[in-house]
Amino acid sequence: MAAGRLPSRCRPVARAMMSRMGEASNDDARATPEDGEPDVRFSYANERTFLAWIRTALGLITAGLAITQLLPPFSFPGGRRLIGLPLIALGVAISFSSFANWRANERSMRRGAPLPRSQLPRITAIVVSLVALIGLVLVIVEGGAK
């Protein structure tokens, strides 16, 4: 029985079974998208991108929490919160939109459409730069006060 005669849905299974029996040819070994499903490696890459954003969010949250709770207070009132809370808020925003991006990418790949442009890198860069600038000002002011 040739794998080619089966409904295409069954082909990977049949192919796996056949190659386990030692009948695999070079054609069978090719990893190609089937039934409109994207190559699974693209799905894995999409999944890793999601996870990388989740880690970024967790890093921002952890940093923000360490700033507000572990850092000795600035003489400027609310200084720690001024730099810590925006980072945490950015982390929350990223955790939501990273999932939205993952889903949009997955859908585009299934349709064979170009991948949507993500706004996350730009937003992250802007917020982190602003927080860094505020932190710099705080540190300079603090240094002058001593």
Add this chain to the structure above:
Amino acid sequence: MTAFEEETPGPGLAAERTDLAWNRSGLAFLACGVAIMRGLARPHLSHANVAVGVVVLVLGSAVWALGGILARRRVRVDRGRARADATDLVPIAIGTAAVGIAAFILGAFFPS
């Protein structure tokens, strides 16, 4: 290793990288949980911090476990067919957001 695994290029290394990414993500949760609890050696922990920290540590372990489950699914039968779907990832996105909201409240109202 079966003949199938040896002869099929498949997603092999991509699946492994993905598993490692899951492990790193679990570790990031654990680090976040420890940071929230501010190191177990510290004498003065607020109850709110300990409670949130424990939840985050549990979440981190869950992420690690989920990564392991996905990886096993991918290696075993008909690998390449086991994609993560929304039901796998939604809890992680919502969990991270919840951790962030809890951290925001801790940072805003329990500055210590």
